[in-house]
Amino acid sequence: xxxxxxxxxxxxLTVMRDVAKLAGVSHQTVSRVLNNHPNxxxxxxxxxxxxxxxxxxxxxxxxxxxxxxxxxxLGIIGFETTLFGPASMLxxxxxxxxxxxxxxxxxxxxxxxxxxxxxxxxxxxxxxxDGVIAIAPKLTVTNxxxxxxxxxxxxxxxTAGEPDAAPTVGIDNTAGARLATQHLLDxxxxxxxxxxxxxxxxxxQERVEGWRDTLYKAGAVVPxxxxxxxxxxxxxxxxxxxxxxxxxxxxxxxxxxxxxGVLRALxxxxxxxxxxxxxxxxDDMPDAGYFLPPLTTVRQDFRELGHRALALxxxxxxxxxxxxxxxxxxxxxxxxxxGPPPLR
Numbered sequence: 119x120x121x122x123x124x125x126x127x128x129x130x131l132t133v134m135r136d137v138a139k140l141a142g143v144s145h146q147t148v149s150r151v152l153n154n155h156p157n158x159x160x161x162x163x164x165x166x167x168x169x170x171x172x173x174x175x176x177x178x179x180x181x182x183x184x185x186x187x188x189x190x191x192l193g194i195i196g197f198e199t200t201l202f203g204p205a206s207m208l209x210x211x212x213x214x215x216x217x218x219x220x221x222x223x224x225x226x227x228x229x230x231x232x233x234x235x236x237x238x239x240x241x242x243x244x245x246x247x248d249g250v251i252a253i254a255p256k257l258t259v260t261n262x263x264x265x266x267x268x269x270x271x272x273x274x275x276x277t278a279g280e281p282d283a284a285p286t287v288g289i290d291n292t293a294g295a296r297l298a299t300q301h302l303l304d305x306x307x308x309x310x311x312x313x314x315x316x317x318x319x320x321x322x323q324e325r326v327e328g329w330r331d332t333l334y335k336a337g338a339v340v341p342x343x344x345x346x347x348x349x350x351x352x353x354x355x356x357x358x359x360x361x362x363x364x365x366x367x368x369x370x371x372x373x374x375x376x377x378x379g380v381l382r383a384l385x386x387x388x389x390x391x392x393x394x395x396x397x398x399x400x401d402d403m404p405d406a407g408y409f410l411p412p413l414t415t416v417r418q419d420f421r422e423l424g425h426r427a428l429a430l431x432x433x434x435x436x437x438x439x440x441x442x443x444x445x446x447x448x449x450x451x452x453x454x455x456x457g458p459p460p461l462r
Contacts, residue, residue: 132173134244141169149243150267191221192431193242195252195259197230201348202375202403203321203418204253207275210424211251218428223247230255235262243270249431251275252284255319260284273431275423277320285434287427287444291321294416294448295328298370298398300336301414301450305396306458307368309338313356313380315372317345325372325400346376353379360395361387367395367459374399374406374415381409381455392457402451411454418448 138145151166196208225238254260254276263272263284272284302310315322333340346352353376371377377399402417
């Protein structure tokens with residue numbers, strides 16, 4: 119029988135731990151039974167199902183899931199952030215899923231540690247989702263999805279992980295960095311400095327690689343790339359250093375918010391953009407065209423990312439795909455913050 123709610127004596131909703139206690143198993147085992155995980159002994163499976171029936175535990179949803187394996191609900195794993203890229207990805211994926219007729223269940227993790235992502239997968243399996251899409255700016259997220267039950271298909275939006283990790287959809291960050299760097303070289307700049315993102319984020323590393331490779335191939339000097347964070351404060355601090363060097367004429371920033379900080383630093387030190395220094399960002403956030411001057415940047419199409427991630431997940435759910443990685447090509451958005459180098 120369902121337990122009662124404190125002094126009011128009202129029955130409360132039976133939860134998974136009640137089933138686990140009655141069946142004498144862990145709540146993870148109950149979750150595996152709900153998701154038809156193969157690594158559960160038949161005797162244990164029957165005991166859990168009997169406990170569910172006895173407690174009237176989500177009878178309709180459980181029966182539907184076990185029989186049809188469909189709930190028309192997709193899970194999304196995100197994390198608490200105000201960063202433009204991950205927040206935009208989350209919105210794009212949710213919109214694509216709803217446009218396709220799916221309900222959405224979102225599990226937000228406090229950080230990107232592997233164990234917290236695994237816990238988020240467990241929470242979503244309790245909601246009997248048909249598949250999972252995870253925002254994966256770090257490899258810990260992509261690799262953690264490999265621990266999901268075999269019957270639960272998962273796709274990561276980010277960087278490809280280990281060989282047995284989840285399929286991924288992501289922006290071709292290396293190609294985007296090459297676009298940005300080559301644009302500045304084509305304008306006549308002798309080299310390009312880079313204000314990088316955090317060193318432990320793969321997308322920041324990929325942008326460094328694309329920038330560095332382009333300079334190598336052009337025979338240009340490769341300045342050091344100092345990693346920072348994804349915000350204007352980090353860009354401002356590095357921008358103050360670069361502004362003091364009169365040899366700096368072109369700067370590629372790892373995202374638009376970093377570029378905003380660099381622009382502020384250059385303005386305060388009297389370096390004109392683009393007359394003295396050209397600046398290019400990455401993302402094309404909605405405000406980029408309203409920077410002073412309007413920011414040249416590399417655009418990520420988050421709407422396409424969301425639709426491609428959903429399409430890849432549905433293909434794997436249907437057993438129609440052998441694709442493990444999809445890269446979306448970014449494109450250059452020229453504006454007024456880039457121009458030829460100053461005459462010496």
